[in-house]
Amino acid sequence: MKAVQRTGPLSLLYAFMDATRGRASVNGEIPRRERPIGLYILETGGCEGCFMEVESLNGSAFALEQAGFVCVSDPADADWLLLTGAVTRVCAEMLDRVWRAMPPGRSLIAVGACAVDGGPFPAGYATLGGLQALTPVRRAIPGCPPAPQEILHALEELARV
Amino acid sequence: MxxxxxxxxxxxxxxxxxxxxxxxxxxxxxxxxxxxxxxxxxxxxxxxxxxxxxxxxxxxxxxxxxxxxxxxxxxxxxxxxxxxxxxxxxxxxxxxxxxxxxxxxxxxxxxxxxxxxxxxxxxxxxxxxRPLAGSHLLRPEQTGLSGPLELSFEVRKGKVRSVEVCAGGAHRGVVSRLLGRTPEEAMPLVSRMTAGGFVAHPLAFARAVAQARGLVPGPGIRDVWMVLLEIERMSLHLFDMARTARGVDAELLATHCDHAREAIARACAEQGVSRRLMDMVTCDGFRDGLEIVPLAQAVHAVMQPRLAALEELHRVFASRLDGFAVLDVRLAERFAVGGVSGRASGRSMDMRRREAGMRLEALRATGSSQGDARAREGLRLAEIRDSLKLLERILGSIGLEDDEPAPDRTDEGIGVAEGARGDVWYWVRLKDGRIESLHVRDPGVSLLPVLGAMLRGYPISRVPAALGSIGISPAGIAL
Missing domain, CATH: 3.30.460.80 (NADH:ubiquinone oxidoreductase Nqo5 subunit)
Known part of the structure; x- marks a missing residue:
């Protein structure tokens, strides 16, 4: 990291170089797909820790796209829905709306303990207690919250299935 | 009178x-x-x-x-x-x-x-x-925030005139889950109140409980809490800076913020604690086995060398934030807006300054008081520099004694922690050792009444970028 201490006219060049150098690379072979898997991230009422870790994964410190994934901002472009949070009763309608907007072949993945069974926020007057209240949870990434690298590894595993 | x-x-x-x-x-x-x-x-x-x-x-x-x-x-x-x-x-x-x-x-x-x-x-x-009133809506998944917050707007000629907020999507009934528990039983849930305060929330709660029990944490505990809070401050400031930078297409600055935040997280993990410092604060101190000196040294070592590049990049891109989402100082004073948003508008309130044992000489951050996104971003950077200085000072005199008197035990206490996004407050009343009543005030709540003024005149498409620059957590607001 010594280079980034240099300032002056070349500082931006150094900044570009360091930005590339610092990025974590994908372990193993890079998957070959016709197109990347589109990920849509939805927070449904948790502490937001899992959502922020997925956002970090989508940032520049991880090679998400190199691993064959791309985060999308429209559910119509998504293949997988990454759901974080305990699923509040108010958010169930939002979840349904987003799920219906996704094209056929869609998959639902619970990210973090809350998304599976509510974690520390089990069913109550305002919460359903995770996805399991709505549907069998077949694809889940455990953790409270899982680290971005753990989420990436889990996504790669799920993509191989 | x-x-x-x-x-x-x-x-x-x-x-x-x-x-x-x-x-x-x-x-x-x-x-x-x-x-x-x-x-x-x-x-x-x-x-x-x-x-x-x-x-x-x-x-x-x-x-x-x-x-x-x-x-x-x-x-x-x-x-x-x-x-x-x-x-x-x-x-x-x-x-x-x-x-x-x-x-x-x-x-x-x-x-x-x-x-x-x-x-x-x-x-x-x-x-x-029930549908929200208002001619235009920004649905919870469209705000660019980390949690569900529904915004409805009155719009005139394509520009926001007023804003209504409903936070029901993020409400998990946290208070009802905490009542009747002992503070120790409550702490794991308090530690998951919001990712915008994995340290600040449990710390404010621990301070409230200590006051209710008539206790004063010793200087060693107090310094550990300060170190944890400063590490969290740097990490969250970097998160909010990256989000703000992306809102104005300053991807290179965002990239460096991402890398710096990840470096802090890895330094924490390598020291055997959770990446975001979850479950570190306990009611009577901190998690067993936490070695605070090597943790503080490791975080300092990865963050200090990155600061110059962040400051340089901020200078390059800062003009894109000029005059954006301005918070007027009169509104900040009137609604007691704290944290970076309040201070960047000129309301000089930082609850760290009243803490016993605080190394005040490290808290020097000043900057623009224009109240706009540029002032907030500049202040975040200055506060990261202060946090590093504070770590140095604490490491140089950790556990230094002072003579803060213990309050009488009244089974009721108020605790505050100056988190990255502002002052977090807890009030707790105990009965037979269990929580009989509790209130939590996340700093995001004080921003709600000023949102309308900050967003007025912008098209709805600019709202997510504005929200990102003030660092607001629906989970903290709604509980």
Whole structure:
């Protein structure tokens, strides 16, 4: 990291170089797909820790796209829905709306303990207690919250299935 | 004629900073002549209505009985009390008389299993979701925030005129889950209140519990708490800076923020603690096995060399944030907006300055007080530099003794922690060692009444970038 201490006219060049150098690379072979898997991230009422870790994964410190994934901002472009949070009763309608907007072949993945069974926020007057209240949870990434690298590894595993 | 503070102190003192007022005193307090003390928070339950005020830099809590489910509205004097009154109605069905504002739901959008769920007499479920008023909506998944927050707007010629907020999507019924638990049983849930305060929230709670029990944490514990809080501050500032930078297409700055934040997380993990410092704070100190000196050294070592590049990149891109989403200092003062948003507008409130044992010489961050996104971003950077200095000072004199006196045990306490996004407050009352009553004030709540002014005149498409630059957590607001 010594280079980034240099300032002056070349500082931006150094900044570009360091930005590339610092990025974590994908372990193993890079998957070959016709197109990347589109990920849509939805927070449904948790502490937001899992959502922020997925956002970090989508940032520049991880090679998400190199691993064959791309985060999308429209559910119509998504293949997988990454759901974080305990699923509040108010958010169930939002979840349904987003799920219906996704094209056929869609998959639902619970990210973090809350998304599976509510974690520390089990069913109550305002919460359903995770996805399991709505549907069998077949694809889940455990953790409270899982680290971005753990989420990436889990996504790669799920993509191989 | 007595001023507000004196009227409050004429009531019955029931705890270190808490005075009970009868209905007449409460009314006199709300119409007291002279200056209005800044309101930190307002809340009510079945039995009492409360306002937590700030007198200088000291909290002053007052409350009055709720009679026949009604109380005289604090918002008749404190404009910022409106949100708390709306929450109290949604949760307990207690009504604020002569309230300022339209009384719309703050949390209950329909869909709950009962109305007034925390009341001793809850009502039947209201049925399906109620649509929000307003000509335009920004749905919870469209705000760019980390959690669900629904915004409705009145729009004129494509520009925002006013904003209404409903946070029901993020409401998890946290308070109801904490009542009846011991503070130790409650701590794991408090530690998951919001990712915008994995340290700040449990720390404010631990301080409130310590005061209720008549305890003062020793200097060693106090310094560990300070170190954890500063590490979290740097990490969250970097997160908010990256989000703000992306909002104005400053991807290179965002990239460096991402890398720096990840470096801090890895340094924490390598020292055997969780990446975001979750579950580090306990009611009586910190997690067993936490080695604070190597943790602070490791974080300092990865962060210090990155600061120059961040400052350089900030200089390059800062003009893109000029004049964007301005918070006027008068509004910041009126609504006691804290944290970076408040300080960047010129409200110089930092609750760290009143902490015993604080190395004040490290807290030097000053900068623009324009109140815009540029001022906030610049201040975040300056505060990261201060955090590094503070780590150095603490490492140089860790556990330095002082003689802070312990308060009397009253089973009631107020705790505050100056988190990255502002001052987090907890009030707790214990009975037989268990939580009988509790209130949480996340700093995001103080931003709600100023959102309209900050967003006025912008197209709705710019709202997510503005929200990103003020660092707001729906989970903290809604609980």
């Amino acid at each position: 007595m001023g507000m503070g004196r009227i409050i102190r004429s009531g019955e003192r029931v705890a270190l900073s808490h005075y009970h007022l009868d209905a007449e005193q409460w009314s006199a307090m709300l119409s007291a002549p002279g200056a209005t003390l800044p309101l930190i928070s307002c809340w009510a339950d079945d039995a009492r209505a409360y306002v937590l005020l700030l007198e200088g830099d000291r909290p002053l809590l007052t409350s009055t009985a709720v009679e026949e489910r009604r109380y005289l509205a604090p918002s008749s004097r404190f404009a910022g009390a409106e949100w708390g009154e709306r929450v109290a109605y949604d949760l307990y069905g207690v009504e604020a008389m002569d309230a300022h504002g339209n009384g719309a739901s703050a949390l209950d959008e329909g869909g709950w299993t009962s109305t007034w769920p925390l009341s001793s007499r809850p009502g039947p479920a209201a049925g399906g979701l």
